[in-house]
Amino acid sequence: MSKETHDIQQNSGRSYWRSLDDLVQSSEFQERLAREFPQEAAELRDPVSRRSFLKLMGASMALSSLAGCQFAIKQPQEKIVPYVRQPEQVIPGRALYFATTMAVHGYGIGLLAESHEGRPTKVEGNPDHPASNGSSDAWIQASILTMYDPDRSQQIIKDGQPSTWAEASAALATAAAAAGSGIRVISEPNTSPTLAALVASLPAGSTWYQYDPLSADNTSTGTMNAVGSTNTIYAFDKADVVVALDSDFTTTGPTALRYARDFASKRRAHSAKPKMNRLYMAEPTPTSTGTLADHRLAVKASAVGSLTQAIAAAVGVAGVSAPSLSESESKWVASAVKDLQAHTGASAVIAGETQPAEVHALVHAINAALNNVGSTVRYIDPVGTMNTGINSLAALVSEINAGAVSMLVIADTNLVYNAPANFNIAEIIKKVPTVVHFGLYQDETSELAQWHINAAHYLESWGDLRAFDGTVSVQQPLIAPLYDGKTLIDVVAAMAGNASSTHDLVKNFWQGVTGTDGYAFDKNWQIALHDGIVPNTAAAATTPTLATSFKAPAATTDGLEIVFRADPSIRDGSAANNGWLQEVPKPVTKMTWDNTAQLSPKTAEKLGLKRGDIVKLTLEGRSVDAPVFVVPGQSDDTVVVHLGYGRTKAGRVGSSVGFNAYAIRPSTSLWHGAGVEITKVGEDYKLASTQMHTDLEGRDYDIYRAKTLDELINPHEEKHAHHEIISLFPEWDYSKGYQWGMSIDLNVCNGCNACVVACQAENNIPVVGKEQVWMGREMHWIRIDTYFSGDAEHPEIYQQPVACMQCEHAPCEIVCPVAATVHDAEGINNMVYNRCVGTKYCSNNCPYKVRRFNFFQYSDMETPSLKLQRNPDVTVRTRGVMEKCNYCQQRINEARIDARTQGREIKDGEVVTACQQACPTQAIVFGNINDPSSKVVQLKALEKTSYTMLDPLNTKPRTSYLAKLTNPNPELGGTHGDA
Amino acid sequence: MAQVFNRRANTIARLSIFVGVPVVLLILISVWWYYTRSDWVRDVGPAHAVVQPGGGFSHQLHVGGLKMDCRYCHNSVEVSSSANIPSTETCMGCHSQVLHESPKLEFVRNSYVNEEPIQWNKVHDLPKFVYFNHSIHVAKGVGCSSCHGNIASMPVVYKTQALYMSWCLDCHRAPEQFLRPQSEIFNTTWTPPADQIEQGLKLKEEYGIRDSLQLTNCSICHR
Amino acid sequence: MFKRKSEAATAAPAAPATYGIMAEFSDTDEIIHAAEKIREAGYTKVEAYTPIPVHGLDEALGHKPSRLPWLVLAGGLTGSSGLFAFMTWVNVVDYPMNIGGRPLFSWPAFIPITFEGMVLFSAFAAVFGLIFICGLPMPYHPVFNAPGFERASVDGFFLCIEAKDPQYNAANAKSLLQGLGAKAVHEFSE
């Protein structure tokens, strides 16, 4: 038996990881991982069938021995496997943090990765990086799981046979030499300067295409037409009035984290004289940003053009005539314009990448007219390639058809799956003599390639990327590639006959750029690695000149309109095999494990459809079957479908989940188009939505408090007179020591799910699968509750993060018969897994229903690579125990122990919970409520807005909320769009 | 009428009820008691010494004989939860000179050359849901020998404590019984002074150790 | 009383000595009446065996009331006070914990278990006390030798004058019993 196999069997838990360094480099271990392969797709998602009857028997025995050696006669002898040579920074038992960079649509997001004895377990935003400001989102948080995904491609394949990098690189070089000018590389967008330089070194005539099914082509084209080749950057922290035209700017695109942070900074009304920005939003279907809007107008996607045109005309953009609008639309436009003009220089108009180029062009003109340019809108030299969408793919296709392509390298982009349906791309690719596929997975596209080269995950790679503002940051690996994966830089270098390592290539490139070397360079290099950014690399500002004439956007289409959108969780589908993203409930719909055909209540009624019906969607002769989901607040005559599902070769988790919307997505209407036919073909589709009921049932005051800014400034008398609730028992003394508490600002929460997945990564929360979610057994410790208030056509949409409230009068504790959940001296409601017998009584008695129960052995105790991801500071729960949020107890303990060994107090902000750390809008604040100077105390002191949930129950929660505030335009009245 | 039973039946009946039942219960209880508390089941004591790879490594020689400081090998004991098991490199630090040809050290040299880590046998093995932190204990006056015994006297290391939760609680409830001055932490032969409780209370004050209501919280050791 | 029986049971004598004389009556009134008369006649070692509890019979035979209730009371007090004290010790002394912000000594929560303890221990005292006081189990007993005694558990009402009685005399006893209307009278041995 190999040492590694031996380790994996002999050692579990923390002692096992010590052997990691050796494990990951050993070929035997990789074979072991490779052997993890074929299994029934459904099985991984269904823990019941995942293990056989007998194995389960074994599992329960094993677990019982975990639970204090109940069954085992004696403890088994365990091994300790220390390093052979211990890296000097590594201290076993202590985490290290390294700066690195992740690509989002090709742009760099600076991250800090947490590493335990050489294995990364979690990523956080890098506070010094302009694109992240220390925040992250669900996509970034989940990327760690992708790295450990056992279904990742684990070897180089030539014509279906395993091969080696030596052979591959040689073959690449010769093929490239042979192909000469016929070389074409198509990759997902990529801003790596090193890569660009390498591609340039390929034989003359060879071209590098970039394709992203979610590309912001419209934006760049529109910008090009209006102001020339430049990138636009908004400064929402300077904007008092924001008009978003179908733009979900706080959650989509490489700028989302930054924009969310800036936007939120203008929305906090904590001061004595509270001020707030005002957001006008026009969009076809509710998005995260839409839920923050003060005036949300649900319009067909094709109607946004006219709205833009109307605004443009109103603010006096030359040569633009006002189109005819519906009454509600013109009302919305009128007041928006008035507001904008009242805040010239302090307002911003932004259009979504899904809107046609004309709209973007007009938006530039509008911002200019409102002279926001220079204040809230900045222009910089272009970063990355302008053309990364349908046009570049079309160009490649025509080249192939013309027979100009003799060698095609398809890198990180799954063309066969995500190219427009009318391209029939598979056939086209087959025309190319030599096709090389490079990617993390063997996917739909890799089947067409002679060569498949398994990619290294970004946490395994050297590289460099530029942020949205041009800032360069270096990508440094946290771990040697688990499966000997390569980087795109390696591949291109090999084609250029350059055999040096990625690290050298990147380093040499920058030596060339800086023109320094030796100590001078190494010093800066080390600093860049440590800080995660290369100083002074931001793109220079430009002052472009505005075009003089503008094309009017296409008019609103009639009839049913289909709208294609990136899935809020798995986006373009490249991460379809990521269980965390599959299971995180999508904002607003709370759907998991599926995409749906979304209809507004009125339209659904008109079409005689209801939630769970199965419909056939037909567009341009192509059709797919989709389950119906009715979404309040969506525009009528609109059917919204999300891309990214219906993968056929994603892996055990992601294959055959949902339907493939790409299959009906034509290049002519990439984001929305008319002429879709919808016919009912079935019903009662199992939709695993985590929230069945979205009406507050008149419990607003106890659960979700919302007021307008005006009500906050001059409050009319409170209709709920707050009476003090007394307790028959004397109160426990919490006046001494650390007393932890949390405040969640509902006013800036857009329900983006960053906290949910961050918590999952931090606390080893298992994925349970669609069936279990459908049964109501999801495991997330923090969830985002969504409520709709007002009428179904134009509802207000509330997002409320809910985790354990750490009640001082915890109802769960008194009912536990074995004292498995009790209070500690710092006011945290401990959940002691190893004491829990599993009566579930605590959950029944929890008014917030934040407790989660392991109905089966949900945590995968078998797959080695998944065990590598686990946080060693948090117990991996076994079958039959209750679990819940504990304010990241492990982080508190670490901070306390450090502080006490150093003989000091914990500083405010020293303990940051995972959800708080991830939150892009900093809605979550955590700290010691006994420290009057702490931020959380100041927030809890805002008695006008601060409240605790269900306080009539006198549970005395430690988590409090800041009421949702809206800043409606008095002209429009009401508190929500169109009212 | 004929008797159903003979005279002896009375005695048998009474014995079985008034003697038999209690005796059986007593036996069952004492079996359980032995099972959960015996040194055998918890591998405590010299009889259960855990032999290490190569068979030869002796703490008695290294600590007792050579007077090496614990921290030379267990070098993260003051800064981390884990005291650290030395890497092969650490061994070779001396043994590249000392006994560098001894056959007994073959396995160490092999490990060093072949990059094959040595698999030591765990002696003190806490369940995975217990998060013991060496640094805080060492910093707050709990010496090595309080839990690990007099390592310096052990050719082959064995457990001197069964590591029951209740045993941990004994100290977390009244640390003063075990606290020692910082100078004595790594002294493997330290024995409590006559006035330990008095001294201990002083040290408890000095170290700023929290009261038992805090130290016995579940979250101190379990997460 | 118990002691004597156990001797009778354990130490088996060489030759079967006479145990006593057994008379059968047909109903409760007769046997009560007979019992009174025999007591008047000065017999002390007399016992009745009946298929149903006969009220007034034990007074007639001069049996003293039982001490069982005191035993039960003792049991009940032990159970309740013991458990209450134990719960208090666990929560206040041995491992004080903050359970839902309730005080350590939240006595109202201890009442149900205290009560159940009281009932359990009383019941044990009652049942095992009964068995003990009655000198059971005693599967062998000389009276089973008496002819027709199997009806003692069906419809026979038996009265037995034991040979240990100082003024025991088979002939007198027999005539006396027959005079009292016994259906059948037999002397029987141990």
Added chain:
Amino acid sequence: MQTSQKINQPVVEKLDELLAPGQTYASVSAKIGDIVLYPVLKTPWGWIGGIAIAGLLLMLYLYSLATLFTVGIGIWGINVPVAWGFDIINFVWWIGIGHAGTLISAILLLFRQDWRTSINRAAEAMTIFAVACAGIYPLVHTGRPWLDYWFLPYPSTLGMWPQFRSPLEWDVFAISTYATVSVLFWFVGLIPDLATLRDRAQHPVAKFFYGALSLGWRGAAKHWQRYEVASLILAGLSTPLVLSVHSIISFDFAVSQLPGWHVTVFPPYFVAGAVYCGFAMVILLMIPIRKLFGLEGLITLKHFDVMSKVMLASGLIVTYGYFGEIFYAWYSASIYEYFLIVNRTVGPYAWSYWALIIFNVLIPQLLWFKRFRTNLPILLVISVAINIGMWFERWVIIVLSLHRDFLPSSWDVYNPSFYDWATFIGSFGLFFVLFFLFIRLLPMITIFEVRDLVHKTAHKAHDQKGH
């Protein structure tokens, strides 16, 4: 002499007698004793068929429990928020059924109700078996049943104790005490009858078996006197015990703070409900047994009449409870309490609430009329209805309160799975296997008390006739 003759000749026939005329000490002893004593080969087919079916159900029970242990609690339909489902519903239901037995044997003994005599033995047996079925549920409903012993206060090396503030911990003590005391009480009652069997048995094995169990009882006057004291004391203990047990079970809900659980009237209302369905179950068992073993002479219409009256009374208390809940909902002015009633009456599970009203409130009103109380087929139907109704009561309390509590976001539904049903139906297997064994091996009617009844009846008749 006189009286004895009077006894042996038939006494005057009276309506609704507790005993058919012409019974003597010997006849009743023979009648009841022979059911147990006659040869194995003469066992009635009804009995064999019955225990065979019950045995099959028991197999189903064991199968579903085995799956539960190996695969996990997830095989049931429970979820969050409805973390208790069939497990606790059936636990409370079975416990409730048990209560009638103790009530009949203890409370009616204290009240000196003669009519208890011919039914109390079977009712007590039913109690014990029902408590067994009930007691298994809380043990297997935990996520890690192999650690259930942590409920017990024993000195462990962990230094941990149970948490005595938890109603579940109270349950542990209440149910174990209840089971123990019921068994002791039952055994004490059996001793004189075992002696009767010992003396009537022909087969040596039977003689030995019953002889050993009867501890050598010989009906000595002194023993009888102690015996009656002990029975009175045990009755005195069992009476508050039986009340406390269901009160404590109601605390599982009343002590929590869920709307629909946090109700102060629960203790009395649970006890009444328990008696209600307990008596229904007794009737359910007695009607066929009486037929099967020809016990019409000992279990007369009078018995059913009286039991029906008790059912009617307890049924009215339960009904009062239902209206009480509606009243509090209105009077509390709490939106949560108010919503609870709305949800019960028109919510997704309204059908179960109305089923409860029909089975538990409407149908039993027939019992006002003597002609229904004494018409066994109809009485049988009513009893079944009441048992179903009381099952629905627990369903309504547990599922309807849990599935929609405070936060609308966590509202969900509960669908019992195959294993929920298998475990429930299987538990009947356990119950009836035990019950069939009981009626074959032990006297299902208290022989000595019936003898006593014969004696009393005779004397009553005598007094009425004579002088």
